[in-house]
Amino acid sequence: DTEVTQTPKHLVMGMTNKKSLKCEQHMGHRAMYWYKQKAKKPPELMFVYSYEKLSINESVPSRFSPECPNSSLLNLHLHALQPEDSALYLCASSQPRQGLKTQYFGPGTRLLVL
Amino acid sequence: AQRVTQPEKLLSVFKGAPVELKCNYSYSGSPELFWYVQYSRQRLQLLLRHISRESIKGFTADLNKGETSFHLKKPFAQEEDSAMYYCALRSGNTGKLIFGQGTTLQVKP
Numbered sequence: 001d002t003e004v005t006q007t008p009k010h011l012v013m014g015m016t017n018k019k020s021l022k023c024e025q026h027m028g029h030r031a032m033y034w035y036k037q038k039a040k041k042p043p044e045l046m047f048v049y050s051y052e053k054l055s056i057n058e059s060v061p062s063r064f065s066p067e068c069p070n071s072s073l074l075n076l077h078l079h080a081l082q083p084e085d086s087a088l089y090l091c092a093s094s095q096p097r098q099g100l101k102t103q104y105f106g107p108g109t110r111l112l113v114l
Numbered sequence: 115a116q117r118v119t120q121p122e123k124l125l126s127v128f129k130g131a132p133v134e135l136k137c138n139y140s141y142s143g144s145p146e147l148f149w150y151v152q153y154s155r156q157r158l159q160l161l162l163r164h165i166s167r168e169s170i171k172g173f174t175a176d177l178n179k180g181e182t183s184f185h186l187k188k189p190f191a192q193e194e195d196s197a198m199y200y201c202a203l204r205s206g207n208t209g210k211l212i213f214g215q216g217t218t219l220q221v222k223p
Binding site for chain 1: 146148150156157158159160163198200204209210211213214215216218
């Protein structure tokens with residue numbers, strides 16, 4: 001399996017809802033990432049997990065809560081989001097070792113906050 | 115400051131014409147640079163990385179440290195090359211990718 005998968009593909013939620021995005025990879029990668037991408041803009045890094053530990057939080061609001069339950073799974077828990085949080089959320093994975101950090105991206109979850 | 119600059123938002127060429135998508139970077143140290151491509155409604159895909167010095171789909175890119183550039187080139191554009199292209203720089207040991215703003219390549223028939 002050489003792909004990063006993400007579920008759901010699309011998600012519509014209200015500002016009071018709680019939802020979760022899921023990302024999975026079976027390439028043996030030990031670094032996983034969450035990015036946010038607005039239309040016609042580059043991806044913006046949100047979080048990095050390395051060996052299941054959070055190593056980077058790019059000052060993301062607490063209404064986004066990441067979780068890495070094991071080396072293959074990465075979740076993003078969403079609560080009390082704002083309409084401006086509507087975007088494509090991308091997951092990526094890579095090997096964390098020097099020289100092998102090419103990141104492979106999932107197809108994304110397109111989120112709409114009403 | 116670490117930065118990637120892609121000066122062109124849109125590059126429009128005719129099929130069969132040469133293509134050069136520009137990328138300049140600012141980084142103190144040895145950079146690791148990548149080109150990613152995003153076709154319409156598809157995932158972001160790795161196209162090239164400078165350490166591999168490979169040619170994918172006819173595209174090549176050479177790292178020029180003197181000019182701090184990593185331009186993407188293809189001698190003869192195809193319509194299926196139409197997509198958004200992002201140049202990216204990997205920052206230090208964190209794995210963080212810094213993306214340029216992207217260039218939309220439009221290849222006309």
